[in-house]
Amino acid sequence: MEDSNSSNMIVDNQNTSLSLHPQVIPLDHETCSADIIDWSHDNHIAVATKKGMYCLALLNSADLVDTNFKAQKTFIPLTTKRSSKAASTTNLDQGYRHGEVLATENGYRTVRWSPLECSANGRCMLATLTLDHCLVLHCLQQDQLQWQEVLDFSALESSHAKKSDKKSATLFPTDMQWSETFCRTKVDNGTSNPGNGPELDRHVMLAVATRSGLVVVWEFKCPIVDNASVVSRQEIETPAECITSLAWVQDQNNPPGGIAIGHLDGTVSIWPTAVDAGSLTFLTPTVLWKEQDLLAVTSIKSQPFGKNVSILVASKGPHVICFEIQKSGDNIALLNTAWTDAVHSMPISGLALSAEHKVYTCCMGSTVTVTNITRNESGLSLEAFPIDTKSSLLKRGYGIAISKNSVFVGCVSGVTDTLNGVVKLQLNFLQLKSQEEVTAALVSPKAGHVAHNKDLVEYVRQRSSSTRSLPPDLQSILYGEPKTHPHLQFFLLKLSIALEKEKVQDPAGTMMKDLDEKLARVTTFLAVRHIQGMLGGREAGIPVSPLMRAILEWLKREGHGHPDLPVTTSVTEHPAETCRLCQGPIQFEDIRAATCENGHSWERCCLTFAACQVVPYRKCRLCGAAALPETGRGSKDVCPELLRSNSCSFCTGDLL
Numbered sequence: 116m117e118d119s120n121s122s123n124m125i126v127d128n129q130n131t132s133l134s135l136h137p138q139v140i141p142l143d144h145e146t147c148s149a150d151i152i153d154w155s156h157d158n159h160i161a162v163a164t165k166k167g168m169y170c171l172a173l174l175n176s177a178d179l180v181d182t183n184f185k186a187q188k189t190f191i192p193l194t195t196k197r198s199s200k201a202a203s204t205t206n207l208d209q210g211y212r213h214g215e216v217l218a219t220e221n222g223y224r225t226v227r228w229s230p231l232e233c234s235a236n237g238r239c240m241l242a243t244l245t246l247d248h249c250l251v252l253h254c255l256q257q258d259q260l261q262w263q264e265v266l267d268f269s270a271l272e273s274s275h276a277k278k279s280d281k282k283s284a285t286l287f288p289t290d291m292q293w294s295e296t297f298c299r300t301k302v303d304n305g306t307s308n309p310g311n312g313p314e315l316d317r318h319v320m321l322a323v324a325t326r327s328g329l330v331v332v333w334e335f336k337c338p339i340v341d342n343a344s345v346v347s348r349q350e351i352e353t354p355a356e357c358i359t360s361l362a363w364v365q366d367q368n369n370p371p372g373g374i375a376i377g378h379l380d381g382t383v384s385i386w387p388t389a390v391d392a393g394s395l396t397f398l399t400p401t402v403l404w405k406e407q408d409l410l411a412v413t414s415i416k417s418q419p420f421g422k423n424v425s426i427l428v429a430s431k432g433p434h435v436i437c438f439e440i441q442k443s444g445d446n447i448a449l450l451n452t453a454w455t456d457a458v459h460s461m462p463i464s465g466l467a468l469s470a471e472h473k474v475y476t477c478c479m480g481s482t483v484t485v486t487n488i489t490r491n492e493s494g495l496s497l498e499a500f501p502i503d504t505k506s507s508l509l510k511r512g513y514g515i516a517i518s519k520n521s522v523f524v525g526c527v528s529g530v531t532d533t534l535n536g537v538v539k540l541q542l543n544f545l546q547l548k549s550q551e552e553v554t555a556a557l558v559s560p561k562a563g564h565v566a567h568n569k570d571l572v573e574y575v576r577q578r579s580s581s582t583r584s585l586p587p588d589l590q591s592i593l594y595g596e597p598k599t600h601p602h603l604q605f606f607l608l609k610l611s612i613a614l615e616k617e618k619v620q621d622p623a624g625t626m627m628k629d630l631d632e633k634l635a636r637v638t639t640f641l642a643v644r645h646i647q648g649m650l651g652g653r654e655a656g657i658p659v660s661p662l663m664r665a666i667l668e669w670l671k672r673e674g675h676g677h678p679d680l681p682v683t684t685s686v687t688e689h690p691a692e693t694c695r696l697c698q699g700p701i702q703f704e705d706i707r708a709a710t711c712e713n714g715h716s717w718e719r720c721c722l723t724f725a726a727c728q729v730v731p732y733r734k735c736r737l738c739g740a741a742a743l744p745e746t747g748r749g750s751k752d753v754c755p756e757l758l759r760s761n762s763c764s765f766c767t768g769d770l771l
């Protein structure tokens with residue numbers, strides 16, 4: 116081995132917050148690969164199987180009192196659109212088939228989720244790779260029930276070859292990895308205002324590894340809608356014959372600091388990036404692991420480890436290797452290296468790295484193992500221990516993935532049917548954090564919106580459903596002022612009301628009335644803040660609709676008038692809204708409900724506060740608030756630009 120720090124400590128499981136979740140989600144098809152699961156930042160889990168790709172959308176509604184995950188399952192069947200001639204050309208390439216056995220069956224090899232805000236609706240996109248090297252980019256449609264194919268990279272490569280008039284060999288993708296999104300200065304066409312500063316575009320990169328040792332890096336402008344979203348295509352020619360895994364090295368800088376490449380012969384190298392005249396280039400690589408031990412690098416993950424420092428974790432056979440690297444300018448230096456001896460009895464089939472620098476691995480012969488990474492005086496130290504779940508469910512793992520905030524781990528395990536030998540897949544969950552850690556993460560200034568931390572919210576929902584009450588350390592937020600954590604307080608109040616309704620004794624008692632009053636106060640606070648932001652950007656003197664005029668009068672009547680709001684004029688003296696059933700007037704008296712003089716009642720839109728009199732209308736997945744569709748009857752009268760939003764004004768949840 117190389118001259119570096121080594122650690123081979125297998126200790127007992129002393130982390131009491133680690134526990135096996137009782138829920139098991141069965142999957143109908145068997146697998147044909149390893150590392151077949153990925154967990155997105157918008158709380159979707161994708162699993163690759165032999166017959167298709169499963170996508171599980173984990174729904175965490177505040178009105179749901181249940182200790183299990185509520186999963187909405189969708190399925191992408193294995194595509195057969197490729198002609199037999201094209202498939203035959205791919206499989207019978209002489210340079211590829213020499214010395215290798217051709218696969219007689221096909222299936223999904225692996226899946227990779229993109230970062231948030233890559234699709235047109237602000238969600239994550241899914242890249243899928245099959246055993247016949249077909250790489251396709253999918254997008255979940257607005258209804259969250261159907262998938263749409265956005266890009267086929269085989270067709271994209273052909274189109275690029277025609278434009279460049281360059282004959283290139285057929286590429287066979289073996290892995291792909293998304294970078295984090297980053298910003299680029301928008302190209303000025305002479306229409307921008309110099310006083311506002313340069314405009315920024317959001318970009319993302321997808322690195323595609325091939326069997327020929329070539330890495331193709333595609334840069335896209337977000338949102339990715341079609342071939343026109345491609346900004347550039349670059350190639351990295353590596354000396355190795357076959358690339359097995361990739362990982363972007365993401366530090367605190369923008370864009371990514373480099374890309375790490377693992378090879379079939381066991382070597383690991385990293386290619387630093389540099390920005391020159393607005394374009395991204397790859398510089399001379401740094402070899403992190405030189406020994407060609409013929410232990411293929413099956414997986415690589417990276418996480419920041421401090422200022423300008425990152426850690427890179429790779430799995431080689433049953434071993435885990437950790438590199439501490441530092442980027443200075445355009446160069447990347449290797450600071451420390453540490454490894455463990457075999458942490459499993461068989462080669463590692465899945466690896467996940469948390470933000471707390473804990474490595475979770477699985478294999479097909481033993482249970483899940485956790486490896487802690489710490490820094491000491493001599494360098495890096497690794498401590499590995501198996502998770503004692505007292506269950507045989509996780510003893511044949513095909514892949515492992517971790518949620519955004521490292522609250523849950525999903526592991527795909529297999530149980531062999533002794534009758535016909537078919538391996539049946541199932542999805543198991545491990546709970547990693549304690550209630551104190553979840554609460555600290557929720558109230559942290561870096562937490563962001565509630566909807567961006569769905570795994571934290573899901574933990575609180577399941578824990579509260581189990582005990583039929585909110586955790587004690589969240590009571591202060593529930594009864595506090597709504598100025599600090601209004602969205603979180605709104606969600607906790609909705610959850611508390613749902614828990615009170617489950618109680619048999621006195622479901623409409625004093626506690627329920629108290630919670631309803633607090634919810635009304637927080638709702639009004641959030642609505643007023645949203646209205647002030649909605650009207651604050653309007654120029655003075657511009658006429659507004661009768662509904663907006665009624666909203667302004669309601670603000671003044673309730674004592675929420677703002678001196679900075681512009682003076683507006685009314686278009687007409689007609690009522691703010693008219694009932695579609697009886698044509699009676701609807702007065703703006705409540706921020707949550709609209710009632711006409713004859714008693715017809717509707718919910719109000721959480722974006723424009725208009726009555727939702729059109730069907731169908733959207734619903735918030737988190738709190739159940741209603742919202743008008745983007746293009747619907749009556750939307751001309753109510754700020755159509757606000758209806759383009761897909762986030763609830765009260766809890767920042769998804770509107771579907």
